[in-house]
Amino acid sequence: MNQFFADQIDQLDLAIDQLAVRDRNFDRFALMLIDNVVELVLHQHAKDKILWGKAFESNRKPKPEWKTAVNATGQGFDAKVRYARETSMISASTADSIQYLHYFRNSAYHQGSRHEGILHSLAVFYFRAACSVLRAYKPMMYGTYSGDKISHRAVKYLGKPDLFGQKEAFERACVRLTEVAGALDENLVxxxxxxxxxxxxxxxxxxxxxxxxxxxxxxxxxxxxxxxxxxxxxxxxxxxxxxxxxxxxxxxxxxxxxxxxxxxxxxxxxxxxxxxxxxxxxxxxxxxxxxxxxxxxxxxxxxxxxxxxxxxxxxxxxxxxxxxxxxxxx
Structure with a gap:
């Protein structure tokens, strides 16, 4: 789990560099990075439910959220957001905003829409939402593996936590990312x-x-x-x-x-x-x-x-x- 968290922090830090340039092409790239982090975290949140549930496959009466968790591990973005909302990982308003922001990412990437007047503020707002999503994610366990490769971008936020300091390190990293986001200029409304x-x-x-x-x-x-x-x-x-x-x-x-x-x-x-x-x-x-x-x-x-x-x-x-x-x- 150390590698997963570190990879998301790496992407968010790279997004910060793009947003700091204040150019529409860099803003578009940042929006894609941020959207990818949100999707991966929401996917992992649902995947954890599936992995945990396999230990109880003999249970003939699975909980209602089991079906939505299975759907959320597919390719559909909507299902991932829906499951996160149903499990109270994110609020209803945050879920709606993420859906809107995902649309902007798709229109910018797949349709070439520029959204020049609003793209920077949208990306900064999405960055803050991504920080809250990452902070809200609670894995089943924290750990390190010999094959982990933590980038310098992630180390800036995580340091070198020991096995028992992983949770606290990630909490601090999420707080720090949110603070950095607060320094990014945006006027969304x-x-x-x-x-x-x-x-x-x-x-x-x-x-x-x-x-x-x-x-x-x-x-x-x-x-x-x-x-x-x-x-x-x-x-x-x-x-x-x-x-x-x-x-x-x-x-x-x-x-x-x-x-x-x-x-x-x-x-x-x-x-x-x-x-x-x-x-x-x-x-x-x-x-x-x-x-x-x-x-x-x-x-x-x-x-x-x-x-x-x-x-x-x-x-x-x-x-x-x-x-x-x-x-x-x-």
Whole structure:
């Protein structure tokens, strides 16, 4: 267990070096290191349950958490967080934050998302959460083995504890890592609310752009419905919904118009006013876990609409450019 703890401390110390640079590429690397530590610790927490339970395989009535422990030793990150939460290793709010932060790690790594305005603060916040997760982990036993190779990064925090001083050494290391994290500059709430406001303002501008420049000059409320209905009208799902609900449209334009007024869209009216109220709520938030939840809920709930509106803007911009080119060609 000495090697396992030392490896996690090594990664966290390396993450500190990356965060200190304050560059988005280094922040992204730090986020991956931190996320890996959290996943490994949560996995080991569940694995300990399985190993301990094997000593009682003859028990025909295993405890309810046995199944969730088995699931947590698989590849799914959600199952690991769920088990840690169920066993009170981490709080419900910490569990939610870890899930959100894991998503950011995946979007940065797998999708190339930059999250430039918020990435540094997210990574620092995740670092602190990782420290609390590592400190909350209580192995079945502590020990050393002849094959252990403790890096210089880990030695900085652990020193050279003897066999009977392992637990105390790891406790001190977790405290020290948390103290170092406190020296890292971050403004999570400020960065989240700034990014959220930028998103709202951009959406506001897009609605104006379409309303003012489309040939039929639709009102903003009409733009809200049309940008969602038009692409949906081309899908099998949209056609099936219309057919099962008595739509009599004879072409895609009529179908789009019908869907705009009859489908249960996630955004039914001009959203800017309500979005600004949500932003105001975020600016007043002092609980970092709650602030992250408010931000992530907003971005997730508005994502489909924003993507549809973005596509509508691109199509209108292409139409305008085409009209300019045709005029110049005359």
């Amino acid at each position: 400020e960065d989240l609310q700034t990014d959220m406001l930028t998103t709202i303002e951009q959406t506001d501008e897009w609605l104006d752009f379409i309303s003012e420049n489309s040939p039929d000059r639709p009102k903003r409320a009409e733009v809200v419905l049309e940008c969602q209905a038009w692409p949906f009208a081309w899908t099998d799902e949209g056609k099936a919904f219309a057919l099962s609900n008595g739509c009599k449209a004879t072409n895609v334009v009529e179908l789009s118009n019908w869907l705009g007024h009859n489908y249960p869209w996630p955004v039914k009216v001009d959203p800017i006013g309500s979005w600004k109220k949500r932003h105001a709520s975020l600016t007043q938030e002092t609980d970092l876990d709650v602030a992250l939840k408010k931000y992530c809920d907003f971005m997730r709930q508005s994502e489909a609409f924003r993507e549809a509106l973005d596509e509508a803007v691109s199509q209108l911009d292409g139409y305008i450019q085409q009209q300019i080119d045709e005029y110049r060609g005359k």
